[in-house]
Amino acid sequence: MISLEQLTKVYGHGDAQTVVLDRLDFSVDAGEIFAVVGPSGAGKSTLAQCVNLLERPTSGSVLVNGENLSQLSEKQLRVARRRIGTIFQSDGLYSRRTAAANVALPLEYLGVTAAETRARVAELLDRVGLSNKAGHYPHQLSGGQRQRVGIARALALRPSVLLSDEATSGLDPDSTRSIVALLKELRDDLGLSILFITHEMDTVLQVADSVARLDHGRIVESGRIVELLRNPASGLGRALRPARAHESAPADATEWFVSYTSAHVPADWLTRLADQLGTTVSLLGASIETVDGATVGHASIGVTGADREHLITVARSLGLDARPEPAGESRPAEILEKVA
């Protein structure tokens, strides 16, 4: 488990002082993938550097399994850092070393015997699905495969925390999906706490259990993905929803956004809504996602001439959260860009 307590990083002095991370408080449990998203300059890279103590926090703490890393000497830190495996956007592999030799590096630094190293490297390459590429050099591997070698190397010292800093950025969608699947396997099989820093919201939806949005060094919104998706008032929830194909509402209709958990609504909710309101309801766009085993639906509907409060009440009686689509509000795709 990794916990940040009031983590603060300030660069510069006096008038030139910049608060880059401002009292961050959150924990990533064992067996949890926690994503941090935010616009450029929000402080994501600084956060990654403070978490593995490459940068010392100005104040506040980073705790791994209860041990406060921020108070350790450099020498103690070198040992403590073994508990944090890190993967970056650039795979950081040595081009003159084979995949196996790259994975072996942290073990060599520690003076692990050659026989033990060979066995551990074979196990790690098997873990990331690359047993057949052990003798390949980085330039002979795809971007996704290189990233897998990087993950195997990050796991070499059996960390309890994996820090992923834009590790899927720049990968094609298939490679991203395969890295996402691997990270989930590692979460489940090894009980790793994974801190996943990214600017890609669609990857967050695929990989994370929880997410926090960082802006100007502050966490402005956070929560479990499933809760955010269910909450129509959540900005992160809206940004996380896949962009929907979307019709325009008829000229005499107002546009509403509804969200629901399938288990709690009748399958014919649209018909019932129209019946109970005694008006025309048209479906403009919809998407359904399965998150944490729950099926969460979202729909944009056009409603002709219904009273606002009455509509909300009727929708609620059917298990739907309804709210008017604010005029001129960005579509999810545009919100995604803002978050990115």
Ligand SMILES: Nc1ncnc2c1ncn2[C@@H]1O[C@H](COP(=O)(O)OP(=O)(O)OP(=O)(O)O)[C@@H](O)[C@H]1O
């Ligand atoms: N060594 C430094 N000295 C002074 N300011 C810094 C230093 N490193 C980062 N900053 C400032 O901290 C802020 C956050 O930078 P950071 O690189 O952490 O953001 P980011 O969210 O990772 O951005 P991006 O997504 O563009 O990489 C920026 O305003 C940056 O200029």
